[in-house]
Amino acid sequence: MIRAEVRVMLKTGVLDPQGQATRKALANLGFDDVDAVRQGKLIVLDLDTDDRSAAEAEARAMAEKLLANPVIEDFSVELVDA
Amino acid sequence: MIRAEVRVMLKTGVLDPQGQATRKALANLGFDDVDAVRQGKLIVLDLDTDDRSAAEAEARAMAEKLLANPVIEDFSVELVDA
16 A cells, blocks of 8 residues: 655645635734745545555546646645555 | 645544545546545745744644644644745
8 A cells, every 4th residue: 555645736826815814814813924825735545556656657647637726736746654 | 934834634533525525536537546535734834934943833833723623633744945
């Protein structure tokens, strides 16, 4: 079993209203040295394989087809020891 | 400026319907060797400080107070080079 983590973040320049709302809420709580907040998704996949390169390729294919929206989001894939 | 990444994941044992839906959608696309999917949040904070230990403590405080729900979620904080 190989665990892959897919990080999905909005592309630079794409408005992130969720991050802006979080920044304002943090400021209201007194955390006023926060310059910027961006919020993304972290998708942890347990893959039933022992082939690390195949696992990485598969996770990338999943991100391209389903997990990320390539118009507005970037993604990266990392294999971790489960 | 120090960048802190807060990872927020549902605790083990807490039902993750979003992850389950993603797993089913992946299976429908032909990715049938996915044992489990868990979906979490990744919050990237740009902090206006140069003190790494203060930045980490502040990010932890933000996670405890706002970013994570301690009843059902775990979080971890990592400082990254911006």
